[in-house]
Amino acid sequence: MSHRAYLYNLDTPSTAENSDTMMMEWKYEMPLMLQPLLIEGGFIAGNSYNNHVDFNNSGLFYDAQPGIENLKRFYNFLEAQPGLIENLEKFKEARDKLFNYLDQLDGTFFHLDMWDIFNMDDTPHEEQAAEWLANIAYNNRIITAAMDADDISLLNYKNLKEVSPAFTTFSKLLNYEDYEYGWICIYQEYKEEEEFQLFEENQLWGFKNKEGEVILSPQFDEFYIFGHHDLAVVSKNGKYGYLDTSGKIVIPLVWDDAFDFEYSEVAVVALQGKMGLVNTKGEQITPIIYDDLKSLNNGTHYNTASNGLFGVITAAGKVVIPFEHENEIQEGYGYYHVKIPGQKNEKIFNELFNYLGEFPDSAVENIEEGLLWIKPHQGVNSNAIYKKDGTLLVAGFEKLSRETNFPDLLVIRKEKKHAAISRKTEDFVLLFEYDAILDIGITQVGYYDYTDQALVHQGDQKGIFNGNPEQLSWLIPLDNYQQIIWLEGPIFALKKNKTWAIASPASQEFSDFIFDLVIRKPEEDGCGYAFKDDQVYTISENSITPTDKETALKHASADYAYYFDEESRKRLISYGKGRKMTDQQIEDELSDTYTLFEQGEQAYEEEDYKKAIYYYTIASEKGHNPSMNNLAHTYYSIEEVEDHDKAYFWYQKNALTGDEDAMNGLGMCYKRGIGCAADIEKAMYWLNKSADAEIAIANNNLAEIYSDESLPLYDLDKALVHFQLAEEQGEPKYTWLGYLHDLKAAYEKALEYYKLGAEEENEVSAFNFANLNSKGLGTPKNNKQAIKYFELSAALGYPHAHIELARIYRNEKGFQDEKKVEMHLKEAKAAELEIPEELLKKRKVGSVYN
Numbered sequence: 001m002s003h004r005a006y007l008y009n010l011d012t013p014s015t016a017e018n019s020d021t022m023m024m025e026w027k028y029e030m031p032l033m034l035q036p037l038l039i040e041g042g043f044i045a046g047n048s049y050n051n052h053v054d055f056n057n058s059g060l061f062y063d064a065q066p067g068i069e070n071l072k073r074f075y076n077f078l079e080a081q082p083g084l085i086e087n088l089e090k091f092k093e094a095r096d097k098l099f100n101y102l103d104q105l106d107g108t109f110f111h112l113d114m115w116d117i118f119n120m121d122d123t124p125h126e127e128q129a130a131e132w133l134a135n136i137a138y139n140n141r142i143i144t145a146a147m148d149a150d151d152i153s154l155l156n157y158k159n160l161k162e163v164s165p166a167f168t169t170f171s172k173l174l175n176y177e178d179y180e181y182g183w184i185c186i187y188q189e190y191k192e193e194e195e196f197q198l199f200e201e202n203q204l205w206g207f208k209n210k211e212g213e214v215i216l217s218p219q220f221d222e223f224y225i226f227g228h229h230d231l232a233v234v235s236k237n238g239k240y241g242y243l244d245t246s247g248k249i250v251i252p253l254v255w256d257d258a259f260d261f262e263y264s265e266v267a268v269v270a271l272q273g274k275m276g277l278v279n280t281k282g283e284q285i286t287p288i289i290y291d292d293l294k295s296l297n298n299g300t301h302y303n304t305a306s307n308g309l310f311g312v313i314t315a316a317g318k319v320v321i322p323f324e325h326e327n328e329i330q331e332g333y334g335y336y337h338v339k340i341p342g343q344k345n346e347k348i349f350n351e352l353f354n355y356l357g358e359f360p361d362s363a364v365e366n367i368e369e370g371l372l373w374i375k376p377h378q379g380v381n382s383n384a385i386y387k388k389d390g391t392l393l394v395a396g397f398e399k400l401s402r403e404t405n406f407p408d409l410l411v412i413r414k415e416k417k418h419a420a421i422s423r424k425t426e427d428f429v430l431l432f433e434y435d436a437i438l439d440i441g442i443t444q445v446g447y448y449d450y451t452d453q454a455l456v457h458q459g460d461q462k463g464i465f466n467g468n469p470e471q472l473s474w475l476i477p478l479d480n481y482q483q484i485i486w487l488e489g490p491i492f493a494l495k496k497n498k499t500w501a502i503a504s505p506a507s508q509e510f511s512d513f514i515f516d517l518v519i520r521k522p523e524e525d526g527c528g529y530a531f532k533d534d535q536v537y538t539i540s541e542n543s544i545t546p547t548d549k550e551t552a553l554k555h556a557s558a559d560y561a562y563y564f565d566e567e568s569r570k571r572l573i574s575y576g577k578g579r580k581m582t583d584q585q586i587e588d589e590l591s592d593t594y595t596l597f598e599q600g601e602q603a604y605e606e607e608d609y610k611k612a613i614y615y616y617t618i619a620s621e622k623g624h625n626p627s628m629n630n631l632a633h634t635y636y637s638i639e640e641v642e643d644h645d646k647a648y649f650w651y652q653k654n655a656l657t658g659d660e661d662a663m664n665g666l667g668m669c670y671k672r673g674i675g676c677a678a679d680i681e682k683a684m685y686w687l688n689k690s691a692d693a694e695i696a697i698a699n700n701n702l703a704e705i706y707s708d709e710s711l712p713l714y715d716l717d718k719a720l721v722h723f724q725l726a727e728e729q730g731e732p733k734y735t736w737l738g739y740l741h742d743l744k745a746a747y748e749k750a751l752e753y754y755k756l757g758a759e760e761e762n763e764v765s766a767f768n769f770a771n772l773n774s775k776g777l778g779t780p781k782n783n784k785q786a787i788k789y790f791e792l793s794a795a796l797g798y799p800h801a802h803i804e805l806a807r808i809y810r811n812e813k814g815f816q817d818e819k820k821v822e823m824h825l826k827e828a829k830a831a832e833l834e835i836p837e838e839l840l841k842k843r844k845v846g847s848v849y850n
Contacts, residue, residue, distance in 0.1 A: 005030050005114045006049070007037075009107035013061045014046040014797065015830040021105060025187050030112060030136065032163050032173060033182030036074040036143055037067035037110055038136050044129045045797040046831075050115040057797055058125035060112040060133055067110055068102045070140075073147060075099075078174070081152045086175040094181035101186060119402060121639070122672075131639060135161040138607055158562070161607065161640065165562055196245065198223050205234075207247075216247035227260040229280050240269070242282075251282035264299035266315045277302070277317060286317040296331055301353075303329050310338070312353060320353040334366025344378070354390030367410060369423035373400060383412070387426045394421065394428075404439045405450045409467045411437045416677065420454065422469045429467050434458050437465075440486040455484055464492060464505070475505040485520065488527030491541055493518035500530065502539055511544070519568050521555065529555075529568070536575040552576035566614055588615070593624035600630060609634055609641045620650060628654035629661050636665065636674060648675025655686060660693035668701060680711060691722065696729035703736065716740060732756070735765045742768065747778025758789055763796035770801070774808060783812050794824075799831030806839055 007024035010017065024034065041063035048059065075095045078084060085091045114132060118125040139160050146154035157163065157170040167173040174181065196215070198207050205223035206216045222235040230245045234253065241253035242261075251258075257270035266277045266285055276288035292305040296312065301320065304313050311323035321329060325347070327339040336349040345358040350372050363377040370388035384395035394412065401411040401418075409429060410421045418437045420430040430437060436457035439450055452467035453475065463478035476484065476492060483495040490506035500515040517531040518539070528539040529547065536547040553576035554560070556569045564572070588596070600615035613634055619627035632650035635643040648669045654662035667686035670679045684705070690698035703722035706715045720740040723733055734757030742750035751772055757765025770789035773782045787808060794801035802824040809820040825835060 004028075004116050005112065007034065008048065008111040008113065009064060009105045009109070010048060010111055011108045012048075012830070013109060013111065014048055014059065014799075016048045019107070020048065021107060022187050023105075023110075024185050026185055028117060029162060029164060030114070030132070031182065031185045032139070032160065032170075033179075034071070034185055035136055035139050036071040037064075038062045038112065039070040039140050039144075040066040041109075042133050042137065044126065044133060047113045047115055048111055050113050058115060058118055058129040060114075060129060060136075062110045062112075064105065064107055064110050068105070071102065072099060074143060077147045077150070078152075080150070084152055084171060084174070085181075091181045094183035097183055098186065120405075122402065123639075128639070132162070139163075159608070168560065196226055198225065207232075215245070216243075224260065228263060229261045229265065231261050231280060233258045233260060242267075250280070251278065262295060262299050264315045266299065268293045268295075268302075277315065285315070286313065296329075296336075303331075312336070321349060330361075332361065332364065332366070334368070334370075335364055335372055337361045337364070348372070348374075350386065350388065350390060352388055352390075354388070356386050356390055367400070367423070369408075371410075371423055371426070385410070385412075385421070393426055401437075404437070406439050406452050406454070406467065407450055408452050408469065409437075409439075409454065411454075420467055422467070425469045429469065429472060430454075430456070430465065440464075453486075455486075476503060485518070487518075487520055487539060488523060489541055491527055491539065493528060493530075493539075502528075502530065502544060504541070517568070517571070519564065522560070522563060525551070529572070531568075531571050534575065536572060547575070549576045562610070566617075588618055593619040593622050593627065596622075597624060597627045597630075600627060604630065604634065609638050613641060620653075623657075625654055625657060625659045625662070629659065629665065632662065632665055636669075644669075644675040646675070660690050660695050660698075663687070663693075664690035664695050664698040664701065667698065671701070671705065680705070680713065684713065691725070694725075694729055696726045696731035699723070699726035699729065700731060700733055703733070707736065707740075716743065734760065735762050735768075738765060738768060742772070747772055749778075751778045758792060761792075761796055763793045763798035763801075766790075766793035766796060767798050767801050767804075771804065774804065783808055783815055787815070794827070799828055799833055802828040802831070803833060803836065803839070810839060 005024070005026050005028070006022060007030075008020055008022055010020040024031070030038075038060070039062065041061070043061050044057050045059055045061055046057055075098070079088075079091065079095070112132075114129070115125065118128045121128060142159060143155060146152060152170075155170050157168065157173070164173065167176070173179065178184065195210055196207050197210070198205055199218070201218040203221075204218035205220045206214065206218035207223065208214050220234040220236050222233075224233040226232045226245060231242045231250065233240060234243055235241075236253055238256070239253040240255045240258035241249055242251040242258065243249045255269040255271055259268040261267045261280060265280050268275055269278050269288070271288045274288045275290045275293045277285040277293070279285055290304050290306050291308075292303075294303040296303050300315055302313050302315070304311055304323070305328070306323050309323045310325045310328045311319055312321035312329055313319050321336070325338045326341055329336050329338045329349075334351050336351075336353065337346040339346050340358065343358070344360055346361050348356045348359050348361075348364055350356060351366075351370055356372060356374070359374050360377045363375045365373045365375060367373045367385070371393070372386045374384040374386065376382060382396045382398065383400060385393045387393045397412045397414040399413040401413070404411050408423050410423060412419055412421065414432050416435075417432040418430075418434045419428055419432040420437050421427070422429050434456050436455075438455040438457075440453050440455055454465045454467050456463050456465050456478065458478055460480055461478040462481040462484050463474055464476040464484060466473045466475050476494070479496070481494050481496050482498070485493045487493055490504050492503045492505070494501045494503050494513075495518070496513055499513040500518040501513045502511040502518065503509070515530040515532050515537075519529050521527065521529050521538075526538040526540040530537040530539055530544060536552055537544050538547045552572045555564065556572035556576060560569075596615045596619035600612045600619065603609075603611035603615060613631060616627045616631035616634065620631050628650045632647045632654065634641060635650070636647035648666075651662050651665040651669055655666040663686045667683045667690060669675055670683035670686065672678065684702070687698050687702050687705070691702055699722040703719045703726065705711055706713055706719035706722065708714060719736075723736050723740065726732065727737065734753045738750045738753035738757060741747075741753065751769060754765045754769035754772070758769050766789045770786040770793060772778055773789065774786035775781070787805065790801040790805045790808075794805070806821045806824040806828070808815050809817045809824070821839070825839060828835060
């Protein structure tokens with residue numbers, strides 16, 4: 001699975017339009033060279049093109065024109081820096097192409113869509129979007145400071161956030177040959193030169209070739225462009241047919257209507273109010289008997305209506321979904337679904353039109369190779385996977401791993417045991433016997449490729465399994481390895497009994513367990529370092545040799561802090577300089593905990609999280625409670641240094657000392673399964689202990705557990721108690737407070753909280769406040785107030801407000817305005833909302849419809 005970021009230029013946030021321009025499709029990141037475009041007006045709303053969950057606001061939007069001006073300033077600044085650009089001619093070429101491209105854009109906003117990347121993490125998309133918004137703003141502050149000071153040294157690559165780890169300096173990124181000075185990031189759609197052009201004389205149409213020679217003089221009333229198979233639809237005297245690029249009529253003009261041969265060799269034609277399919281020779285593939293035909297799968301199938309019922313036929317006319325459905329069959333991603341009148345579930349068919357059963361559309365997900373995953377839904381708590389033939393492959397499992405990126409394998413969990421399934425063979429590769437099955441990412445320049453080699457855990461044992469269905473085998477059989485890391489190609493490092501060995505399964509070569517530590521290294525002159533006593537060795541595919549001391553010092557420097565942990569850097573420094581620690585490291589170790597804590601705080605505020613961890617860790621190991629909390633929080637919530645095991649370790653260690661804030665953190669670890677198995681009982685135990693100490697966030701966390709219908713502790717009365725306690729302690733959740741009072745018909749109190757939430761620009765609070773005003777609940781009916789807050793809710797990205805505004809402008813005396821009704825219905829339709837039947841009918845005045 002490829003995880004990509006997309007950049008668009010568009011006019012309307014969260015609404016796809018034909019005028020939108022896709023500017024970029026890039027793996028795993030927002031390229032640094034284009035980040036200056038995202039300088040002003042940043043906000044989060046629904047993605048325009050990739051938003052699979054209603055109201056999941058995870059798209060980033062920025063003002064376009066200031067961004068274009070800022071990027072031009074950035075490139076002019078780079079050009080003016082002496083010695084920075086290695087190939088000035090190519091830089092200028094890239095700059096000119098980029099400036100010309102940007103000058104042709106006319107959309108109001110830039111829209112960054114990172115949905116695919118956010119899917120790699122269990123953190124809610126909206127939270128990840130907020131973090132990216134902050135990171136891009138942070139990077140632009142550094143870039144702007146460098147431009148303001150005209151000092152390229154201020155553009156320190158190691159201080160930037162979420163940039164490619166394949167480079168250590170900005171200069172290396174800028175001058176990387178395949179990067180084309182940033183121009184490579186721009187998406188360029190290939191456009192073929194048109195072979196023919198249509199022209200008109202005396203209201204009749206003909207066509208010429210690209211040299212301007214007339215192929216067919218004007219003689220048709222209508223003439224559509226040539227499509228696939230070099231055929232064009234033409235009409236004369238109300239009848240339609242097809243001609244080819246020589247001007248010859250190949251299908252006579254006998255049809256009341258005709259449509260293009262788009263992708264397949266069949267097209268839809270109509271006669272006397274009925275439709276059917278013909279081939280490129282004009283032969284009827286089906287009888288002309290259907291009420292409607294719409295292309296599916298690029299013309300391989302057709303959504304068809306007959307006698308008021310819907311089904312699907314192939315391009316050969318074979319029925320693959322019977323004509324027995326009252327609603328039209330809808331095309332999902334890799335499957336088809338059709339609504340069942342009066343039911344929430346829908347009939348689900350896979351991409352081969354095999355019937356699976358009745359499920360909510362929201363519970364269906366395509367997991368490639370024809371397999372469909374049915375997720376838990378109302379009344380069903382487990383998962384299921386269906387094969388291409390529509391039969392069940394596996395059911396009853398608890399989780400499908402989203403953390404792995406195998407090309408073929410799927411990892412699933414059942415009763416705390418993991419198994420692996422091959423999508424290609426639709427069969428188990430590994431049964432439910434393993435504690436963990438993890439992928440091994442193979443680093444390339446700036447991104448990752450993945451294989452079906454899996455790191456497998458079973459009890460105290462680990463091994464490497466080749467999950468390629470054509471070569472199933474244990475590369476490294478399960479054994480009491482404490483750790484296995486992949487180094488390069490066929491090379492692995494194995495840890496057993498606190499010592500390391502180097503293994504090459506392909507050649508069956510294994511070293512002795514003689515090393516203190518083995519780590520990966522940048523793939524410049526080898527793939528890893530092996531440490532033994534005071535010595536450092538470089539590992540390559542064919543040898544293990546002493547490391548050059550100058551190289552060791554280079555890799556111990558701050559430029560490589562992202563690549564090596566602190567202990568490895570110490571040992572590299574010790575090896576390179578001939579001593580075990582630097583003076584500064586010794587000084588840090590001897591500092592008092594308060595000083596270390598303050599240094600960690602300062603580094604955290606500067607968003608240098610690795611430095612913050614360095615200071616917090618030393619202080620935490622000395623038992624400093626605030627440092628332990630900050631260290632756990634950093635590992636828990638900061639993506640670039642995220643480490644669930646360490647977050648859990650430090651929260652638990654601190655909670656056991658009696659620290660109330662750590663108890664809250666530990667409770668959330670148990671709730672979300674962060675560094676431990678999810679356990680709601682343990683989560684409640686620690687959260688309650690923290691809440692008893694009047695920690696506001698713990699009360700809010702408890703309230704959210706009690707308000708979660710999917711959890712067995714669901715109890716809205718208890719939820720309200722804890723939300724109110726959190727409010728008293730200074731951390732109110734106004735939307736929840738309003739909603740819970742609303743449910744109890746305590747409308748005056750609900751109004752109070754909804755208004756407070758609306759003042760904080762919460763779109764749901766604004767909507768609910770408007771709704772109560774429009775209905776006169778808790779307050780006299782006030783349509784003016786309702787309009788104000790419905791408009792605020794809509795402006796904040798909540799499209800349901802448009803439907804309520806349409807209701808007011810349609811039905812409320814003194815506010816009736818059909819133009820506004822149509823405007824808001826248009827916005828609701830653009831958001832793909834279902835329009836209530838009563839709003840679809842225009843208001844009748846006398847005998848004329850307005």
